[in-house]
Amino acid sequence: MAKETSQEAGGTQEDRFLKAFDEYADALFRHATMRLSDRERAIELVHDTFTKAWTYANNGNLIESYRPFLYKILGNLIIDEYRRRRTESLDSILEEEGMDTGRFRDLQEGSLEESLAALDAKRIIEAMEKLPAIYKETLVLRFVDGLGPKEIATLIEETENVVSVRLNRGMSLLREIVTKKE
Amino acid sequence: MGMLEKKLKSELGKIHMRASERIFLRERLLAYMEYHDRKNFHASSAIQDRVVGFFADFYASYLNTSQARGAFGVVALLVVVSIPFSAESSVPGDVLYPVKVRVNEEVRSGLTFSPYEKVAWEAKRAERRIGEARVLAKEGRLTNEVEAELTETMKGHVADAQKEMAVLRESDADGAAIAQVAMESALELQTAVLDTDISTQASSSVPGESHMATLALAVRDVHASLVVSEPEVSVSAYDRFTLKVAESMKYAKELESSLLPTLTEGESFEINRRLSDIENTVSAAHTLHASSTTQGGLRDLKAAFSDIQKLIAFMSDIEVRRSVAIEKLVPKQLTDEDRKEILWAAHAELLGTVELVSLRLASSTAEQGVRDVQSTTIAQLQEQLDIVSRQLEEGGSLNEAEFALNAARVLSHTLLGSVDQIDAPVDEAPVSEEATSTPPQAL
The missing domain is CATH 1.10.10.10 (Winged helix-like DNA-binding domain superfamily/Winged helix DNA-binding domain)
Incomplete structure (x- = not known):
């Protein structure tokens, strides 16, 4: 059979997304805090990571594996943050x-x-x-x-x-x- | 798990969101998901059309019936205005967005009467489209399709503004010139902001996510088309621009005073520096105008007006202040001391080039012809550098010094471009395979 549908993978798209939040939010927060040394900003970036992921999924795209996808988005947001801060090139x-x-x-x-x-x-x-x-x-x-x-x-x-x-x-x-x- | 990981585990375990933070974050996400739920998309399109239809009908009837002008009409208007007011902050994809563009903006268009106001309003609409694209991009909601749509709409507004400018030109050429400078300034500012947004974004990991490159290019193109079509002005243009510059300068200073508590010392210094530079430009324009033709100094006045518009936008829009440096928008004018410093630094650098190439020439075995050309170029370069240093040391003309420096730079470029030739051997005989295997002859 071809790739499993989101239903077979464990519920609706919303269920999978929220499950990903419950599973990875803390790890993403820890990652962002270690890299930015700013917990408040880390929370905002985690929020932005999940909203971007939701937008992507909501546009009809299937996210096969949330973990690398979320880390990728967060990594890019952190780079944006560095550039905004202009602390390091x-x-x-x-x-x-x-x-x-x-x-x-x-x-x-x-x-x-x-x-x-x-x-x-x-x-x-x-x-x-x-x-x-x-x-x-x-x-x-x-x-x-x-x-x-x-x-x-x-x-x-x-x-x-x-x-x-x-x-x-x-x-x-x-x-x-x-x-x-x- | 490695030793280091084990060691770090307990410390890292202390880094986590508090329960309250986690709950709050989840709630925010749920609200976001609800608001942007794709399942409701088609339903909201139907809702959007009904909402737009309702407001369009209401305003049409309000404007047409005398009864609506009574107290009842005012109360009803107040109730109804609150929704269009909320629509003002909406962006493409939001339920109230059609109310913003098809009702609010059309009503405002209807309330602009003079061609100058119409031009200004269409320019403002173009800026609103760009602003919406930036908001969407920041939220990760700007797809290529939405960007293309906003770009076309933005271009449409600029085209409408140009049509209005053409109408204005018939009756008030100077007013059209003022409107054009204002619009060019707005587009320059938007270009600077978009360029900064694009350069600070990392590569997208979300396919289909746009980075506003198309929009930025379109803004540049429409700006370029405006700049090319410089309108003719009347003899009174200089006075009109003088008045406009004075009004804008007064407003800019009042704005700066009111913002003082919110500006950092550095920001305040930079803004005041620019205001002072603009005043110098205006003063120079007046001097030129007094001593030359009727339009003498007009170009400087236009530049001053443009700079003030950009400075006002910089001060009044915190998003612009966060996005782009003031130096990029309104570069500071160099004082004579600044210019001397730059000239001396460039002089020293080019002197170094002369010394470097002279050294290489001294030990070169290249053909005489090649070495002669290099020597001549070095001598010419040195001559220009002597002019620069003489003007600086004797307090002469900085313009002449800069002119000589530019000539020196061109010569230096030529010199460095051909420097490899002076290292080439005189005779480059091809090496044959036999030769490589033949042992060298004893002398």
Whole structure:
């Protein structure tokens, strides 16, 4: 049979949408708060994410999987927010850091992750706020949202190698920030 | 789950919405869903038509019967006006939107009598369409279809304004010129706002979501068509514009005073700087007018009027203030000190180019002809830079210094464009395969 209808998938379009809200609203809020360091603004962006998703669905489009769709919308809204704030230039960061790719490593057993894990969790979270946007995004998706490198790559439209490089560099920077404070 | 994730989990668990925030957010979403429910779309179209028909009939009968002018008519009007009043903030897709465009705006059109008022009103209608597109885009509701519709409607309003301007021109050429400058300013402002909106938007993840590129292009096009068709003016145009500029300037200053508590120090400084610049422009225009032909200084007055219109729009519309920088709308005029600073900086940069290319030329093995051309260009460039520095050091003419700098820039561009030639070897004999395998001869 072809793809299941929204009815078969678990109720009406409204039911699926509200179920997605109940399931993902908090995770999206956490993601937005970590990236923006502003809970009030994070709530507004979560609201805007869901309204955009509803508009899309309400125009007759089927959303097969809400999770990546919602994260994608939220990610774009966060980029808009950065541009509005003009605190960091994503493009200039991209230019400075370059797009050179490295070999993909399994970070689960990386020594970098182990050394970070030895540090205070609260300090790590505070330090993440100081990271440049491009690394913060990848680290938040990995360790806050629990997404794998492949899922992150799809979401941010980069290769897995680029994701790996950003994760490693992000964690190196994180370690520098945290150990400098100490 | 990795070590780091485990460690972070309990801390991250503390970051969540409060129960009240979550409930409130859900309620807001439910209200949004109810309001934008597609199932009711066709029903609301029928409702829209009935509502529009009712108001159209009411206003037609109100305007035609003397009874309606009595107390009863006033009360009924007050009751009925509240709904059209609510319609004013509606956008395409809203139930009351047809009331806004087919009733409210048509009634207002009927109440504009002079061609000048008609031009101003059609320009305002065009701005309203653009504003609606921006609101929809912000809410993620602007589809390509809706954008196309709003673009066509906007172009229609501008075309109507141009027709009215043509009528106005017959009886009042100067009034038509004033109306045209006002309309051009409004379109320039909208172009700046749309450009900023487009540049600050990330790529859409929602297919079919528009980013106003079509609308922005259309606004540019209609603005360009206005600019091309500059109307002729009478001998009294200068005085008319002077009066208009004075009125607008007075209004702008009063507006700035009233907004003072809400403006930041920086904003207030920038606005006052522009007002002061505009006054300088007007003053220069008067000086030119006094010493030249009857239309001398008119161009500067038109520019001053345009800048004041944009400044007024900037001050009175908080959305415009949030969207676009004042420098983009009304660039500040450079003082002599500003100009000198820019000239010295450019002079230093071009001097660096001269030194760089001279060094390369000194060690070049290129053909004599090529090196001679480069040397000549360097000498010409140096000559222009000497003029710049002389004018600056001796307190001479900044205009002459800027003219010399522009010439220097052109020469520098030519120099840098051909700099690779002076690094080319004199004889570039082709290397054969045999040669590469032959060991070098001992000398």
